Amino acid sequence: MLSRLLPDRDMSEIPENFLPIESIGIEDIDNLFESKCFSRHASQAIDQLITYLGDRSTRGLALTDPAGIRAAVTRLTLGGQTSDTAEHDRKLAEIVDLYLQTGIQVYSPGYMGRQFSGPFPVTAVVDMVSAIATQPASFYEAGALPCVVERVMSEEFNRFLGFPSDRFTMFTTSGGSLANLTALLAARGRRYPQAWGEGMGETDCCPAIAVSSDVHYSITRAAGILGIGENRLVRLPLDHARRITPAGAREALDAAAARGLDVFCIVANAGSTSFGAIDPLDELADMAAERGIWLHVDGSHGGSLIVSDRLRPRLAGLNRADSLTLDAHKTMFVPAACTLLFYRDRDQATAAFRQEASYVFENTSDVYSEYNSADRNFECTKRPMIMSLWALWAMYGRTAIAEKLEALCDMTRKAHGILSVAPDFVPLHLPETNILCFRYLPNEQLSPKALGALQTEIRSRVRARGRFFISKVDIDGVSALRLVLMNHRITTDHIRQMLDEVRAVALTIREEFPQSEEI
């Protein structure tokens, strides 16, 4: 795998005759828009993708020195643009080849490390169609189909989510970070309606947001962006499985109030990034209701569990949230970004943004503008990201997603079982989703610092070997290894092989550093 990573010729050499040409003429440009040009390019790329998807080998990431990739990119960038179609074909082939060889091999069972996956291949076809069809999805006029599809899909999801059907809303937005920011903005707008016009300088109390101590960085960033202040986060304590503890949360909220902080929003995880932990949503909803606080659930990773009849109970209480982020590009297996943002009450959604722009916003509402989402989503030009998810749902059915997700969660539990009985490993929690953190335990007792350093070194070396890709995470300052199972082709055999790989690299580390504390 590593050996075929890059073309074997010397890529740092840029021939003299590869200097850019200065003109190709409008007729040549027009040819590039001809259907036969598209046909040639597309057929060729598809052949390459077929080969790629057919490769069932176990492999991780071929982590390459940037200098090698850079030389290849530079050569392709600077060299020899002509109107010669054969040359175009050759270059495209090289670009696609380079693309498929670099990066994490997400369709391989060796990939066990991040929250994205090789999407259902049909979604890639839909992305291609989306690029040609050009229906930006914030306004019905330009994006009639995706706008309607968002509406229909919102109703599909709400069959499982259970928000009030006459009041809820859902729309797509460009990534979980943007969805979280948007929801927090709506929460801010509810508590401080004057902030939009007058700024946060006019709030005379101390706005604050309560978050899981395992909050995603997009939430802490949002506090900085929105003028709340990153230091105004109230971190709620966690149990051994990294879930917010209701009692701890009550105490922390009381203490915050005593310090003069006005907590206007609680952010809970439904599938934390580190552990896949699901916070006690029902208890947090009680607390939020009692205190008049907005409850936002960051379900970027685990929100999709609602589409599985078997997994849905893990999200009990979700229907009581004020807002919910769900990344379909994580656990619904479509290309990034495809994030769904739900609000229990659509009036709160439109309060997030207020603006006027005559070239896009109509003053009068009509049958068309009712389908616009631009008053609720951040983007002006929004990619019709819903289309790939919808195609998948319409063609194969919800159950294709749900059953893949169930298979992944089941396999993660099996991995937990394997780790539990292995003498040289310790799983750190019973996985609630498809994420599992664990540590390798050497024979000798190590300090926490050395134990963490060992995990980090193991992770780097496993990655460097190129067969398996796992990730690492810091837990209270001590590193751990982390599995994210995104490929339904991963079997217990692959898990065992990966653990053997960890053992093997741990052995080499031991040989290099006989004093383990020095790693």
Place this chain on the structure above:
Amino acid sequence: MLSRLLPDRDMSEIPENFLPIESIGIEDIDNLFESKCFSRHASQAIDQLITYLGDRSTRGLALTDPAGIRAAVTRLTLGGQTSDTAEHDRKLAEIVDLYLQTGIQVYSPGYMGRQFSGPFPVTAVVDMVSAIATQPASFYEAGALPCVVERVMSEEFNRFLGFPSDRFTMFTTSGGSLANLTALLAARGRRYPQAWGEGMGETDCCPAIAVSSDVHYSITRAAGILGIGENRLVRLPLDHARRITPAGAREALDAAAARGLDVFCIVANAGSTSFGAIDPLDELADMAAERGIWLHVDGSHGGSLIVSDRLRPRLAGLNRADSLTLDAHKTMFVPAACTLLFYRDRDQATAAFRQEASYVFENTSDVYSEYNSADRNFECTKRPMIMSLWALWAMYGRTAIAEKLEALCDMTRKAHGILSVAPDFVPLHLPETNILCFRYLPNEQLSPKALGALQTEIRSRVRARGRFFISKVDIDGVSALRLVLMNHRITTDHIRQMLDEVRAVALTIREEFPQSEEI
């Protein structure tokens, strides 16, 4: 065109046997990941796209009643998911057909109305490859190729932009609105470094942003989002061509200071949304430098002019901006979103966000993490949007983009010429880019209100006829018609035909409303 918009069977009827099935099995799911499944889907979609791209007819938007589309979408969503591959193929064909028939027909010369275009078809192929290759572009580990490509492309662009080569930075982000927000955040961070941690409540002066009176709504939104306050915008006056006047700007800035406002950022347009107007960047840069103000240039529409040797002089002074937004999905003809955000000084870029997340951010910088952009861009999972732009640039050369852009700007000037000599039209400005606003003038004298209402009605009716698609814009409260020429196949004949269409609908309006003031 209209007649073939939707399948002609009754779509509101959902047969009983189309109820969703409840299980398809993991083996069936695995088949959906097989290369032969992808091959079948892709080949079929490509055939449909070839037919679509081959249609050279003049047509605009088939604006459809949402109910019709909704019925079709509902039928496809609810009906008959099975593991039968023939059924999958049939559904995909129907989805693609529906997709291509709805929406604005952007590859047709009848389309003259918005800032997106039918992209170079090869970019759609690259989008498909991107979906399979799955290289999210914020971190080198996952997105090695797009991370390197961003770096190389930043250098390519800077050959024309002229920022200090040892200090500037460029990265992609998901849309012009997000790029503008990010740049304003960097500007806020420079003036109020404590705001990130402590919130905007701690700033004891009155932060304000000076903007063109024709500012895009994403900027006014950003003021609301960042805790500055939408009411803290200082609007700079415009000349007849809707460009900021330097003298007026000085006065407005002085007046703002006298009112106790601390203007920390000026936002200028390089291609305003309404007019395509380019503000006097050199004079504004002088003003910003004198007063220690950040200069952000919203070049979402017109920033791409820098790649044309002939058009570049229109952007004189751009190299003195602190930051620049450029939407390649507008005037570089790639799929949305593909936005480039430039900073003259990369240290300012990293000051926009501050955070820590052990599962993604490495504390130590190495040869790989140096290529990460997550410390500068908002997104965690970022679409590798640079890839389609790069493929275009590498395969066909910069000149393919530049010459298409020149052809569009030239044709817009020709349209201006045609309107200038027509007795029943008045162009409102000499176009600086490919956007031109104008009004139809009836024989009789109308009040401004009635004149505006007439334009709005003309625009709606032209749109409804389905042959041409133009847009409208409000100028100081009075509507005007607006051309945005994005298709190099538009000729002066098409312009004349469109004007004839306007005349024809104006005549029908006249017949229906003999008293023009009553429109």
